[in-house]
Amino acid sequence: MGDSSFITIFLSTYRSFTSTERVLDILTDRLENPPGENEKSQTRQSFNKAVCTVFRTWLTEYPEDFRSLKEPSRLLRLAPLLPQDSSSAADLRASLLRIAEELSEKALLPDAHRGQTGIHTSPPPDTSMFEATSILGFPAALIAEQLTKIETELFVHLIPYHCLGSLWSQRDKKGREGVCWSVRATVRQFNKLANAVLASCLWQTKLRSQQRARLLEKWISVAEACRARKNFSSVYAIVSALQSNPIHRLRKTWQETDREAVRKYEELSEIFSEKDNYSQSRELLKEEGTSKFANIDNRLNNRHINKSNAQGTVPYLGIFLKDLTMLDTAVKDKLDNGYINFDKRRREFEVLAQIRLLQSSCKNCVFGTDEAFMQWYHGVPTLPEEESYRLSNEIEAPSEPSPRGLPPTVIITQCPDLSSSRISLAADSENHFDFHSPVNNLLSKLTKHMRSPSVSCLDVDTSPPSNDSTPAVLTPSTPTKSHRRSASCGNNPPNNIQGSTPDMRIIRIRMDLHDGNLYRSILVTSNDKTPTVISSALEKHNQDPKQASRYELIQLLPEGKELVIPATGNVFYAMTSSSVDFLLRKKGGNTPLGSQSISTETSATFPRIKAKGRRLVRNLF
Structure with a gap:
């Protein structure tokens, strides 16, 4: 038409x-x-x-x-x-x-x-031969080139529609283990690099503080070299690992670290600040989303950069995952007349088009392979959460305070170890890419009011860990510290944590389905009554929203307790602040064995409902 x-x-x-x-x-x-x-x-x-x-x-x-x-x-x-x-x-x-x-x-x-599904597994490395300090023998520019080679190959083969919020949020659903494999590959590389930084700095506990400080300086130099190559994914993986609690808390090591290196580290950390919806990262993508080299005075040893080759831009994929997940959560799939909301798909396409444009800048990049470094990199042992924290405590006692002047601790949550062509609208790879698209303006407005949760890594777990798939995290929770798990790409924490406002909030609702329990994110405003939330949840789970009267909404609380939301209640004010997990259960269903139900059937008057949240979403979408 x-x-x-x-x-x-x-x-x-x-x-x-x-x-x-x-x-x-x-x-x-x-x-x-x-x-x-x-x-x-x-x-x-x-x-x-x-x-x-x-x-x-x-x-x-x-x-x-x-x-x-x-x-x-x-x-x-x-x-x-x-x-x-x-x-x-x-x-x-x-x-x-x-x-x-x-x-x-x-x-x-x-x-x-068999084995041609795009998911490749490698045998576990032989940790007996691992030498953490061997990384000091490789020039930072060479390491950055090898990491950029890995990241570029993964990014070029990324299938953009795998990043769609509706697909990525269902990746853990039973029977869909192979979906979004190209994004999973990027997630694994992000976590593998973060793990390499942790392992190299923590593995040999007998090192002196000065020796360990040289390792920190090496990784900061590598991150700076990756920045010069516009490999933002590796930069963020390295910075995230250095910000993780097992390394951040090493006071003596940071005191021995060169002040100029610490200054550069803080500058790199600022690139990925969540302020104004990653505005600085987006601005850099706009300025440097070309096949030219980054326009910065890096003062690096660039002998390993072949100036005759194009230099593509490898973004931190979590920014795009966050945008697409927010779009999927905040915008309805269908119009009131039952038609597909194709305007939502246009907005999603704008984000996918940005990914494709960046991919086009990487398509002609050529890199050599350094076998010695790759052998070291693939031989790095995997440090589980408890092990990394144990080694950190062995290096420095847990009672010692964190160093002054360093950025606050950022918790890095590691994903489970799960297993392109140019778009017709793509511009020439030498052109600048404009990332101030309508969808980014829209999302920036929304996140300014919602303060959406951080995406401190590429983990976007949408369901509680089960017995057969327990996510490994790089930083543990301990009795003496209170750490939050990174809420990624639309999964909101409780009301007293970042991500909530007085007028709106994102909750997670699951149903007991025959193919496993799947959480979907729902935007709840201060105007939403229980039937409205149930209808939205049913639609998200591909069920008939007209059957809302047959279900009851239950908030899942700690210690197996449940809070039944009244049928005529306002969900925003009825929920407690201790949990964002909800359950849809058919009325008359059996209460799980051992659970305790807290009734809220009361005639108490709720506070006056504010219309600001609903009006905001209506104006934006």
């Missing part, structure tokens, strides 16, 4: 509300009954041209959609229906039949295709 961007936006975001199989079925049904009186009519010619455009774009930019089909029947049905009067249609037909043949072979010989 004259919207030239519709196809691109639809192909980028349709997985949020339907499946590849469903789209193929609809389009194939359309092809079986083409418009126009005959093959030569102008209507039929226009239709055939549109068909070729859609499938050529789809097959070129998202070939994995077709290769992920479980069997070839849909492609075998589709191929003969493509137009017969053009060479482009013949090429499309040949490509579809070739993929159908691959799918048939995969079905007949599954063992030959």
